[in-house]
Amino acid sequence: MASPQQITNAFQQAMNLSGSPHEVSMSPTQSYMSQYSSLKPAKALKPFSTGDIKILLLENVNTTAINIFKTQGYQVEFYKSSLPEDELIEKIKDVHAIGIRSKTKLSEKILRHAKNLVVVGCFCIGTNQVDLDFAAKSGIAVFNSPFSNSRSVAELVIAEIITLARQLGDRSIEMHTGTWNKVSSKCWEIRGKTLGIVGYGHIGSQLSVLAEAMGMNVIYHDILSIMALGNSKQVTTLDDLLSQADFVSLHVPATSETKNLLSAPQFAAMKDGAYVINASRGTVVDIGALVQAMKAGKIAGAALDVYPNEPAKNGEDLFNDSLNSWASELCSLRNVILSPHIGGSTEEAQSAIGIEVATALTKYINEGNSQGAVNFPEVALRPLDLDQQNTVRVLYVHHNVPGVLKTVNNILSNHNIEKQFTDSQGDIAYLMADIADVDLSDIKTLYEQLEQTPYKIGTRLLY
Numbered sequence: 001m002a003s004p005q006q007i008t009n010a011f012q013q014a015m016n017l018s019g020s021p022h023e024v025s026m027s028p029t030q031s032y033m034s035q036y037s038s039l040k041p042a043k044a045l046k047p048f049s050t051g052d053i054k055i056l057l058l059e060n061v062n063t064t065a066i067n068i069f070k071t072q073g074y075q076v077e078f079y080k081s082s083l084p085e086d087e088l089i090e091k092i093k094d095v096h097a098i099g100i101r102s103k104t105k106l107s108e109k110i111l112r113h114a115k116n117l118v119v120v121g122c123f124c125i126g127t128n129q130v131d132l133d134f135a136a137k138s139g140i141a142v143f144n145s146p147f148s149n150s151r152s153v154a155e156l157v158i159a160e161i162i163t164l165a166r167q168l169g170d171r172s173i174e175m176h177t178g179t180w181n182k183v184s185s186k187c188w189e190i191r192g193k194t195l196g197i198v199g200y201g202h203i204g205s206q207l208s209v210l211a212e213a214m215g216m217n218v219i220y221h222d223i224l225s226i227m228a229l230g231n232s233k234q235v236t237t238l239d240d241l242l243s244q245a246d247f248v249s250l251h252v253p254a255t256s257e258t259k260n261l262l263s264a265p266q267f268a269a270m271k272d273g274a275y276v277i278n279a280s281r282g283t284v285v286d287i288g289a290l291v292q293a294m295k296a297g298k299i300a301g302a303a304l305d306v307y308p309n310e311p312a313k314n315g316e317d318l319f320n321d322s323l324n325s326w327a328s329e330l331c332s333l334r335n336v337i338l339s340p341h342i343g344g345s346t347e348e349a350q351s352a353i354g355i356e357v358a359t360a361l362t363k364y365i366n367e368g369n370s371q372g373a374v375n376f377p378e379v380a381l382r383p384l385d386l387d388q389q390n391t392v393r394v395l396y397v398h399h400n401v402p403g404v405l406k407t408v409n410n411i412l413s414n415h416n417i418e419k420q421f422t423d424s425q426g427d428i429a430y431l432m433a434d435i436a437d438v439d440l441s442d443i444k445t446l447y448e449q450l451e452q453t454p455y456k457i458g459t460r461l462l463y
């Protein structure tokens with residue numbers, strides 16, 4: 001368990017607090033990290049102790065996150081890889097928070113076992129690996145890091161564009177096996193070539209700026225109308241982009257609409273000798289069709305960072321899976337760069353993601369602040385005023401139906417409601433309220449009344 005000063009320092013650092021007199025004056029037992037109770041309805045009400053919080057971290061989440069959680073006093077269980085489904089089900093039963101990256105699937109089946117879980121941290125950009133709707137309906141908030149690794153991905157793609165254009169991967173493999181093969185045929189400068197970016201979000205737009213700086217023309221396609229950076233131009237349809245681009249780079253999320261976004265008809269629509277880069281999700285490219293297009297000489301090279309079935313941990317064989325039937329043919333092709341989902345794997349990105357997501361999770365656990373959640377209404381109140389005795393923070397996740405506020409405020413009406421904020425997203429709503437003059441002996445009744453409302457999904461009381 002961390003010392004009081006360590007807790008205060010780490011908390012201020014993590015929350016970017018400057019150390020106001022109010023926080024400085026907190027004693028360790030008074031800090032509002034410890035003014036907390038009742039993580040889930042099934043648990044008995046008792047004052048919060050940081051030592052009660054259990055957090056499971058998978059997939060080698062960065063030490064910056066581990067340090068934040070440990071300094072809070074949480075119990076941290078850490079694994080370098082993802083876990084097989086049966087082990088994950090066993091572990092998730094008990095924990096209040098889980099931290100994952102892109103590999104761990106948190107399906108409805110798995111989340112149904114998560115009886116104490118209040119929050120999921122995706123220490124990455126993508127959240128397609130989590131059943132976000134089911135999580136929200138179960139009162140579980142999900143956070144991610146929306147842009148801390150965007151630059152790392154964009155830089156990798158720049159490297160891949162040049163590597164493909166110069167057949168650098170093949171030359172390097174040849175040299176490693178002792179073959180000197182000095183060629184210029186079908187090797188190109190990228191200056192003046194057209195890059196087609198599919199998905200002009202955080203990564204796509206960052207890539208656009210870098211590519212233009214190297215003299216490329218940039219066009220992009222997105223389902224939204226998005227402001228062009230530099231001299232880039234948005235084109236209306238994917239086919240418009242495919243017919244003009246020398247390089248096509250994919251930066252869309254995994255959705256039902258983006259599944260096999262590039263398949264046989266799209267490869268046919270591309271320029272002869274074009275290149276394909278996929279650092280988005282493995283579902284976005286039909287790899288079997290890509291292999292055929294490359295064998296036919298239509299596509300001159302491809303760089304893949306993501307795959308439909310990725311191994312659970314380092315050392316496992318990507319291609320040891322009957323589902324990846326295209327594997328041996330893909331590997332036999334020239335000018336194919338394969339990387340093990342490392343787009344966001346830089347020291348800078350992982351360290352920043354660790355701090356960002358761990359901070360969001362800590363704020364949610366300790367304060368109920370859901371700002372930045374991807375599946376949940378975003379609600380925040382100022383930290384509890386600890387100078388005021390007997391103040392309780394009510395956190396109430398509920399179905400978004402008429403009559404809830406009336407019922408809840410009726411329950412709270414014996415106390416002074418000092419602050420209240422509520423918001424909804426789809427079927428789910430979230431209410432935060434600070435109520436004063438609460439006798440500690442009333443807390444159990446208050447809690448039970450809120451729990452008995454027909455709309456409730458989850459109640460937490462911080463005090």
Ligand SMILES: NC(=O)C1=CN([C@@H]2O[C@H](COP(=O)(O)OP(=O)(O)OC[C@H]3O[C@@H](n4cnc5c(N)ncnc54)[C@H](O)[C@@H]3O)[C@@H](O)[C@H]2O)C=CC1
Nearest residue numbers: 125126199200201202203222223251252253279280343344
């Ligand atoms: N290889 C790696 O290590 C990494 C991969 N990623 C992947 O990259 C994806 C993109 O990341 P960001 O740029 O941060 O996401 P973003 O959400 O900022 O941008 C995605 C863009 O794609 C657009 N889009 C969605 N569906 C589309 C469609 N059918 N056609 C055209 N455009 C469409 C959206 O409107 C949005 O502008 C992530 O969802 C993730 O799957 C992200 C980080 C690292």
Ligand SMILES: O=C(O)C(=O)COP(=O)(O)O
Nearest residue numbers: 101102103124125126344
């Ligand atoms: O941020 C993302 O969405 C990524 O794909 C990176 O995933 P990772 O953290 O490397 O498992």
